[in-house]
Amino acid sequence: MKSSPFRYFGKKQIILTVIIFAAIFFGPVFSYAEKLTIDRFISPETCGDCHSTIYSQWQNSMHHLSHNDPLYVAVSRYMLSGLTDSEEIAESESCVKCHTPVGNITGYPEKTSDDRTKVPEIATKGIQCDYCHSATGADKIFNNGLILSPGHGQDDPGTKRGPFKDASSDYHESAFSAFHTEAKICGTCHNVSHVSFNTKLETTYDEWEKGPYNNTTDEKQKITCQGCHMYQRPGIPATASTPRPLNKGKAADDGPLRDHIFTHYFIGANTVVPTNFKSTEKRDMAIERLTNSANLALDTLKIKEGKLVIIVTNSGAGHYLPTGLTDVRQMWLEIVIKDEKKNIIYSTGKLDKDGYITKGAIIYNTVFGDGKGKPVLNISKAREILKDKRIPPKESVREEIVFQKKNIKQLTISVKLLYRSAPQELIDLVFGKGKDILPVITMEQIKTTIKISNVRLGFCMYL
Ligand code: HEC
Ligand code: HEC
Ligand code: HEC
Ligand code: HEC
Ligand code: HEC
Numbered sequence: 495m496k497s498s499p500f501r502y503f504g505k506k507q508i509i510l511t512v513i514i515f516a517a518i519f520f521g522p523v524f525s526y527a528e529k530l531t532i533d534r535f536i537s538p539e540t541c542g543d544c545h546s547t548i549y550s551q552w553q554n555s556m557h558h559l560s561h562n563d564p565l566y567v568a569v570s571r572y573m574l575s576g577l578t579d580s581e582e583i584a585e586s587e588s589c590v591k592c593h594t595p596v597g598n599i600t601g602y603p604e605k606t607s608d609d610r611t612k613v614p615e616i617a618t619k620g621i622q623c624d625y626c627h628s629a630t631g632a633d634k635i636f637n638n639g640l641i642l643s644p645g646h647g648q649d650d651p652g653t654k655r656g657p658f659k660d661a662s663s664d665y666h667e668s669a670f671s672a673f674h675t676e677a678k679i680c681g682t683c684h685n686v687s688h689v690s691f692n693t694k695l696e697t698t699y700d701e702w703e704k705g706p707y708n709n710t711t712d713e714k715q716k717i718t719c720q721g722c723h724m725y726q727r728p729g730i731p732a733t734a735s736t737p738r739p740l741n742k743g744k745a746a747d748d749g750p751l752r753d754h755i756f757t758h759y760f761i762g763a764n765t766v767v768p769t770n771f772k773s774t775e776k777r778d779m780a781i782e783r784l785t786n787s788a789n790l791a792l793d794t795l796k797i798k799e800g801k802l803v804i805i806v807t808n809s810g811a812g813h814y815l816p817t818g819l820t821d822v823r824q825m826w827l828e829i830v831i832k833d834e835k836k837n838i839i840y841s842t843g844k845l846d847k848d849g850y851i852t853k854g855a856i857i858y859n860t861v862f863g864d865g866k867g868k869p870v871l872n873i874s875k876a877r878e879i880l881k882d883k884r885i886p887p888k889e890s891v892r893e894e895i896v897f898q899k900k901n902i903k904q905l906t907i908s909v910k911l912l913y914r915s916a917p918q919e920l921i922d923l924v925f926g927k928g929k930d931i932l933p934v935i936t937m938e939q940i941k942t943t944i945k946i947s948n949v950r951l952g953f954c955m956y957l
Contacts, residue, residue: 532600532614534644536651541623544665544746551727551758552623554773560620561594561613563767565916568924570606573874581690586874591638592683594618596625599642621683627654631673635699636685656745657756663746677702680719684818693862693876695821701813705887707734722812724756728775731782733810734887735789763816763823765933766915781935784913786810788885790938792907793892797944800899804829804909805892806858808885815885816858816913821873822920825913825937826857831897834904840897843910849918849931856893858884871920903946910939 538558542549552558560566566589573586589606590598597603597617603610616622628644645652645666654663655671662668673679681699688695699719702708707717717734725732725741732738740754761779768776787810793803804827808815816823828843843855851857864870865877885891913935921930 529601530599530642530644532596532602532616533647535596535600535616535622535628536624536645536648537616538619538622538624540648544663544748545623546747547743548745548755548758549623552760554768554771554776555758555760556762556764556767557621557760558619559767559771560592561597561618562620563593564770565767565921565924566593567610569920572924573872574607577874579875582872582874584690585688588637588689592686593620595621595638595640624654626679627656627674628652629655629673629679630671632678632682635678635681636687637682637689639682640679658745658752661745661749663749675718675720677708677718677720680723684719688873688876691865691877693878695862695873695876696818698813698817701817701886705813707812707887717812719812720756723760723762724758726759726761726779726783727757728779729782731779731786731810733783733786734812735810736786762818763913763935764915765935783810784935784937787815788911788938790909790911790940792909792940792942794944797905798899800897801894802829802831802897802907803892803894805890806885806911807890808887812887814887817884820858820860820884821862821871821876822916823913824851824857824859824915824917825911826851826855827893828855828908828910828912829895830908832906832908833900833902836906839900839902839905840895842895843912845918845934848922848927851917860884871923905944905946906941907944908939908941911937913937 538549538552556563570586570589577583577586587605587607590603594603594613594617596619597613600614600617602608602617603613624644625642628642629640630643631641632639633641643652651666653667653669655669655674657670657675658668659670677699681703684696684698685700686696687693694700702719707715710716721738722732722734725738727741730737730739741757742751742753743755744751745755759776759779761776761783763780763784765777765780768774768780787808789807789809791805791807793805796803806827811817814820816825826843829840830838831840833839842852844852846852859881860879861869861881862873862876863878863880864875867880869880870876914932916932918932921932922928
């Protein structure tokens with residue numbers, strides 16, 4: 495018996511089915527054809543012609559450098575080498591979505607593996623003015639869900655969206671955008687999920703969203719990302735533990751004087767990359783931010799038992815400390831205790847001759863695993879979170895250390911909270927051993943001497 499595969503359907507149903515199938519299969523092709531063209535974006539230098547202060551703040555910021563950042567370039571190359579599993583490849587292919595967003599949205603580079611020399615010049619300028627100020631909202635607050643509505647190039651620049659209700663310029667239309675005043679505009683890139691395994695790789699926005707700077711009924715206590723990061727300028731770190739005064743000034747060179755202009759340095763904790771691009775100002779600002787992030791305190795109550803408690807408090811950051819790429823960042827405690835003869839009786843967190851942190855140190859970071867409990871350095875293989883030891887905003891952790899209690903008359907205790915952008919092991923792996931030594935920043939330190947006779951009666955006997 496001859497039969498048509500469509501024998502159960504009427505003609506109308508067949509046509510409908512074909513239309514639905516076509517929509518499903520060709521839908522993505524149609525939307526691809528609608529990709530924005532690169533000439534719709536205006537270079538940051540053009541914006542800088544009238545917004546010169548904001549331009550110079552943004553220049554050589556981590557946003558400006560996101561495509562050319564040497565560590566990013568090296569890490570993405572390392573990831574792409576030797577990948578076999580297609581799911582892992584999918585993740586490592588997606589980096590350009592945030593690091594080269596103007597290129598990605600206009601079709602080149604589509605993938606991290608595309609030839610970098612072919613990236614249009616404007617797209618090499620990272621996260622730039624016209625990208626952020628053409629955003630109208632976001633369809634998801636992770637993996638860059640920004641929705642854009644740019645103009646049509648130099649002659650028809652379109653509408654630039656921002657915090658003012660009364661901005662006016664002869665050059666471009668302006669519009670107030672509540673979205674630009676919210677943390678969500680930052681969160682859409684500052685929440686990173688693995689595209690295949692859904693592992694949460696970066697959660698800065700989530701940490702802030704469920705934290706005390708968002709969840710408070712007292713409006714004065716609320717601080718958005720912009721409230722800290724876009725108030726900072728040299729000498730004013732603008733963290734939660736330091737004042738965040740208004741920044742009076744002009745948004746445009748010939749614009750009106752305003753009570754507050756949001757700064758565009760976008761300083762986090764990176765002291766290395768701005769220095770590579772000769773911006774010592776931004777390096778110093780990152781140090782100012784880091785040194786106003788945390789507090790250290792000692793609890794010596796049980797010192798006679800040979801126990802010392804160190805309390806580390808996240809006093810300055812609006813998210814976990816550290817945050818962002820915390821499988822790579824290193825924040826750790828260096829503790830040295832000496833007796834009255836200067837003999838070291840306890841030591842942890844020192845660097846060895848290669849600059850690697852010695853085993854057993856107290857490190858605040860995250861460690862990803864391959865799904866079978868084995869730690870992985872390559873985030874494209876990250877299927878699980880094996881360790882997450884960080885400090886939530888306004889919270890403290892207590893670290894108890896135990897040292898040898900001999901006949902000691904006096905203790906000299908030195909505790910340092912240290913930070914560096916990456917393990918020296920990783921730098922050696924991607925750039926070659928000893929090629930680049932990362933600086934270590936002292937975020938906070940305590941040095942104190944405790945005379946045993948000054949402590950309680952019976953202390954010496956006990957010790
Ligand atoms: C959803 C957006 C997003 C995607 C996709 C993304 N990143 Fe990032 N990346 C960020 C953000 C945000 C930071 C800054 C976080 C911080 O400073 O801790 C960052 C920082 C980095 C850094 C640190 C650079 C430095 O100088 O310290 C490296 C390396 C990096 N990313 C590599 C990658 C690679 C490789 C991929 C692709 C597998 C990727 N990123 C995909 C948002 C993204
Ligand atoms: C990462 C996204 C981002 C980038 C890149 C960016 N801006 Fe902004 N800009 C913002 C946000 C967000 C605000 C408003 C902050 C608020 O209201 O909380 C803002 C505010 C402004 C304002 C209003 C005045 C002020 O500063 O308060 C102007 C003008 C402006 N930006 C111009 C620029 C120019 C020019 C560049 C490039 C040199 C640039 N922006 C790059 C996000 C960005
Ligand atoms: C010819 C000069 C000129 C150029 C070029 C220019 N702007 Fe402006 N822009 C202005 C002036 C003037 C204002 C109004 C400032 C004010 O009212 O304080 C303004 C305001 C803004 C605002 C605030 C909008 C609001 O409603 O909050 C943003 C954002 C902005 N510009 C972004 C950009 C971006 C992005 C570019 C480059 C694509 C750019 N501008 C290029 C002159 C210019
Ligand atoms: C289009 C995606 C995107 C948006 C939107 C975005 N960022 Fe970023 N941001 C990044 C990437 C990617 C990096 C890391 C660049 C690198 O290290 O190579 C970064 C870096 C930073 C850094 C520097 C981190 C460090 O280690 O020093 C800060 C601070 C920052 N962003 C704050 C913000 C704030 C505040 C907003 C919102 C006003 C915002 N970002 C919006 C993608 C984005
Ligand atoms: C209360 C002030 C405050 C708020 C609010 C805040 N931050 Fe931060 N941020 C800091 C401080 C202080 C640091 C430096 C210490 C550190 O690295 O965490 C920092 C560091 C960072 C870094 C660099 C982290 C690293 O070590 O690589 C990024 C990226 C960042 N912030 C993004 C954001 C984003 C996105 C938001 C909003 C969701 C936000 N911040 C809200 C104070 C704040």
